[in-house]
Amino acid sequence: MEFVDYLQAVTDGVMQGAYYALIGIGFTLIFGVMNKINLAYAAAAFGGAYASLGIAALIGSGDDFGLPPLLMFLASAVAAGLFAWIVYTICFRFTPDHYELATLMATVGAFFLIEEIAVHATDGEPMDFPEVLQGIIEDPMIEFSDAFAIRGDLLTIFLLALIAMAVLLLLLYRTKLGLATRAVAQQRTAAQLCGISVDRTNASTFIIAGVLGGLAGAMIGAAVGVLSPLLFVPLTVKGLIVTVIGGLGSIPGAIVAGLLVGGLENVFLALRGITERDMYVMLLLFLFLAFRPQGLFGKKVLRD
């Protein structure tokens, strides 16, 4: 392979890393506020994408999706926000706060429940999902040379993801809701003493994370062109890897780690082939856990 091939692989990978970053942000946001992992997060995100397909199918007919792709993204975000709130209510709101394994196992159950609902609703079949520029630009490939090109649809998804991340940061650092979220994340009891409702803040965090996840689910559907329950497990794993590498609780970390993992994954694929690609990604995870367990931007973890 020539240099331009690696450049192409990195470019494609970094753009796809944008949706890894969104999934990672969802995990890290919830962990940051509640200090707990929501393993059903990516499943709820894809639940949103499936719901948008369902809504589009109700409105449209035949090959017509019934909704423009960007409205499907919106529908997916709203539906995933709703699913995230349901997951919060079932798995976190009423489970014992001091027993962390209870919420973890509850989210594992929620993951499989959502996955199996998607399987039963579609018989596990791949569902056609519209590309983001469908109906706007027929051939979105931007070719710079025979050897280097950028997918216009993927570039659009990348830019949309960056906008979503910017909106999230604005929400967290420029609004009262963001202030409350950060206060609960930093010192829960103090936040409560200041009159902040922890329960309402937690629920809001789940909904915000769910909306981001719904966008990511629709983006992945649009990038691949197909939705399938096969995506649930690998994207959950990718999201967790991104969260650990970025640093648990760090949103900038999740953004950087998402793009990094996406880019490196494609380089590993180009260098070592498909059968070794994931091995190197996992090796990267182990290296971080061993030598920098706080991740790229997380708080330093002291060893016992």
Added chain:
Amino acid sequence: MKHQIMFVAAAALAFAGTQSAAVSADREVHVAGFGAKSGVVRSFGVNTEAVMRAAAEKINNEGGIKLGDGTKGKVVVTFYDDRCKAEEGISVVRRIASGKAVVAIGPTCSNVAEPLFGVLQKRAGDASDTGLQFPIFTDTAIKGGLAKISEWAFRNVPNESQMYQSLFKWVKKENPGFKSVFGGVEEDFAHSRFTWYKVMETRAQEAGFKVLGRVKWLLNDTNFTTQVRQMKKAKADVIAISSHPFTLCGVLKEMKRQRVKYKQLIGLTSSSSLETLRGCSKQAKGIIIPTSFAPVTAAAKEAAAGAAKFNGSADLHSAAAWENMFILKGVIEKTGVMAKGDTVQADRRKIRDGLAALKSTGGLIGGIQRTKEGEAVKPYVYVHAQGKEWKILHDPRK
């Protein structure tokens, strides 16, 4: 008085006869089905179950199955989910074998079939072998040569090696100018991997094609850009893709985005299903796939309609369950199965022996030859995707 006695005796005989008829009407031949009904391969189990129930309904509506004592019994189908997992498949079959079923149709996945056949008795009648003595007649699991594992295992699945040998030869004959083939393989799925490396690649070379290379991806990949760029660079005349519908659709969409040029596209047998058309009918247009089922005969059309009635679809895999049901009906009638509570194990042995003795059977699109190893040699046609349907492109028998 004598007349009265005669009348009472006649009435008693008539009553006894009625009772006897009632018993025979209640006789049931239990046939179990098993396959994946959860997880991403759920559609396989759903379709097989629909086809089995449709076939059972037809058999029962036509009077049922003639049993060894001349009475008629009705077919009762029970379907179990093995989740496409080996340990669950084995557990399900052990449960089936502990009940009234005289035979089972399944499983969906080759990774279930292979270990499952391993727990069956290897040689029928071998007293030193305590393996499970229960006949299994597979409709879907397609990996080559599995039935030889046990004399209790039989399969009615197509021979992919023969199908692709014929297909590549036909493509070459129709298009002598086509020189090269490039492959795409779903590397982590037993069937797709086996079919590329052991079947497609070698059969393409035998037909006179130069295989320029192959690219690989995994079953749950979301990114095919790098692989498709390699595919584009190869500039092959024929692109052969050995993968299941989800990644097939992802790859076909990426090929369209990257404007990959090819003269012919060939797909994996398992992709000749509605799944592919639901996922990417536009991009799959023109792809040729050999299949052992297409609704080309009256019987095949009836099977397809029956499957639809039970919310399934008849395809390459599930349609075999229809054939299996009618083959079993013939075997049960020929071997004198009794379908009584105390004859279950003897009935199972009769069915096994009956299946082993078959040299040929009927099939939905033509006669099927049976091999000594318990495998089938099935007729096939080439279909291509046209809109939301698979249409017959060529029938090699003509």
